[in-house]
Every structure is written in structure tokens, then in C-alpha cells.
Amino acid sequence: MVGRLICFVAGVLAISGGLANAHGSHSSNQPPSEDWATRHMMEEHHIESFDAGSFFMLHDYDSSGSWTVDEVRKTYGLDDESNSGVSEPSKQAAVRTVFDLFDPGNTGFITREAWLKADADGLRLPDLGFGPGHHGDMEYEYEIHHFEKFHGDDAKEEDLTHPEDIEHFRRHDEEEAAEMRLERLETMQLVESNIPAKFRRNF
Known part of the structure; x- marks a missing residue:
């Protein structure tokens, strides 16, 4: 990709x-x-x-x-x-x-x-x-600094065991969970009685 x-x-x-x-490191501790x-x-x-x-x-x-x-x-x-x-x-x-x-x-x-x-x-x-x-x-940063260097196109899921792989997929899981929470919130019905009185319109 x-x-x-x-x-x-x-x-x-x-x-x-x-x-x-040669592939670069994510470290900035270089001269x-x-x-x-x-x-x-x-x-x-x-x-x-x-x-x-x-x-x-x-x-x-x-x-x-x-x-x-x-x-x-x-x-x-x-x-x-x-x-x-x-x-x-x-x-x-x-x-x-x-x-x-x-x-x-x-x-x-x-x-x-x-x-x-x-x-x-x-x-x-x-x-x-x-x-x-x-x-x-x-x-992009994961692929160019880690995946290409240590795995390559023929890598299998079971090969992705480096700390960088684990952290990358942990962050993916967090993002997906956040998206799912947002989707659930967007589909929830608004219950007027749950809105504090000071925020309700008075008709």
C-alpha cells in the first residue's frame, strides 16, 4: 500500500x-x-x-x-x-x-x-x-518505519509480534472502539426528561 x-x-x-x-528510525537522537x-x-x-x-x-x-x-x-x-x-x-x-x-x-x-x-x-x-x-x-509512519523494514509484503498475521506491531494494533483497536461509541451515541434517541431544565427550551 x-x-x-x-x-x-x-x-x-x-x-x-x-x-x-536504508530505513530511518523514529528516534531523533541522531547527530x-x-x-x-x-x-x-x-x-x-x-x-x-x-x-x-x-x-x-x-x-x-x-x-x-x-x-x-x-x-x-x-x-x-x-x-x-x-x-x-x-x-x-x-x-x-x-x-x-x-x-x-x-x-x-x-x-x-x-x-x-x-x-x-x-x-x-x-x-x-x-x-x-x-x-x-x-x-x-x-x-504511514508504522509502515514506512517498521513494517517495511521488519516484515514486508509476505508477512502473516502471526509474524506481527514486535512491540511496534502490538502498539500499532492497540491504537487501531482504540480508534475503532471510539468510532463505535460515537456511532452508538449518534443513533440514540434524545430523551427530553434527561436534559437539565436550564438547557431546555421553554415554550
Whole structure:
């Protein structure tokens, strides 16, 4: 499933080269990278070769032609649970660092043109110490960081016994249980006598 998505993205963006054999860790306890974008692409997308334009397009989540503050936060994984212990001021300072580099006119956006010019001038995304930029959903992060590395397409249910597998399916069960509770609540009849008097309409 994820493999097909990666191949599709690679084809659409005309990214040359193959998928990396090395898989990234969810740990952010790695030494800072001088080329954070390359680390991000290898660990989060399993893509080795790319150009500045394709990197920009892949992380322009709304296809607007520019990066917003929220898109930079997402790319760096600042709102991912792996960075839940980082203070909001630290996250905002990190975003400002990126915008200071790639938005010299202080417009509040990083345009594709500004990005390409900065890249041609040798400017690179800094490693801000927040890890490789986990920005996929729960399923994507599990598959790209664990399932592909330890199991593969021919894995059977009985093979999925690693702590990461157990935690992943525990979270799935929690989500399904929450959805079922919500569905039950939505189908319940409203009993007027159960509503506190102060919230009832007086006709």
C-alpha cells in the first residue's frame, strides 16, 4: 500500500533514482545532518535522489505554489507525537529560522521561486534537532518505519509480534472502539426528561 504510494509520488514528481534500502528510525537522537532535506527524503519517503523542485512540490501540501507556516511545521514534524515534549516557543523559533532563510522579504510564505533561488545559491534546510520530520498519519509512519523494514509484503498475521506491531494494533483497536461509541451515541434517541431544565427550551 505505502510502496505503491511512494512509487506514484516518485513518478509524478519525476524524481530520478531508486528507493533507499536504508530505513530511518523514529528516534531523533541522531547527530545533526548538514543536509536535512536528504535525510528527510530517505527516512520519511525512502527516496534517495530528488531535486529542489520535486522536494518543494512534495511538501506543498495544498498545491498553492508556496509553503505556509503550517506546511513548514508539518514537514519538520513539529506537531508529530515524537515532538510532543517540545515547547511551543521552541517550535515557533524553529519555523522562524526556516522563514528567515527562505523568505527574505518577510512575506509569511516561502514561494517556489524563492526556494529554487535559495537552493541554487547553496542554501539548505537546517537540521533543527527535531528528528527526520515525521509527518505521515499513524498508518504511514508504522509502515514506512517498521513494517517495511521488519516484515514486508509476505508477512502473516502471526509474524506481527514486535512491540511496534502490538502498539500499532492497540491504537487501531482504540480508534475503532471510539468510532463505535460515537456511532452508538449518534443513533440514540434524545430523551427530553434527561436534559437539565436550564438547557431546555421553554415554550
